[in-house]
Amino acid sequence: MTLDGTYAATVDRIEEGRAVLLVESDGETVAERHLPEASLPEGAGEGAVLELDFESGDLEDVEYRPEETEDRRERMREKFDRLSRRLGDDEE
Template identity: 50%
Template sequence: MTVDGSFTCVVDRIVDERTAVVLLEEDGDVVDQLDLDLETLPEECRHEGALFDADVSDGALVDLEYRPERERKRRERLQEKFDRLSKRLDEQ
């Protein structure tokens, strides 16, 4: 059963070029996921890592707002973390 409310949403992965697995986050923690028909998302959100805010009602996204700047910053933070971890592994 999917929770209802306002969430930060991230397209975690796209399966079979048809289904978007969208993680619902609240205060930085994943609280649920939705498996959606990719076509139900706006075109700018149809890629892995797309970040947007949305309300969820009865398992459907409503009032979706794409956040490209937050997505870019998130990607940068993840890349920096990966680079730090890779560097530590190289030092061993």
């Protein structure tokens, strides 16, 4: 798939100095891209939400989205808390 335009992406993991990005479109993962860890914007690490701009498949720009990152982390914490409470109810 040739990416063209602006996409959201999440830094899935960093391995051996390479960041693995999961590129999203309409909430679905559509591609995986790898970048040198040093190419990530300042403050971006595992779990960070990025905005990627592609032109004919070439990555032109990467921007860190700290507010979106925190929003996603908060939603994940809330899901985890709900699941933890449900699991705790089963133990009683």
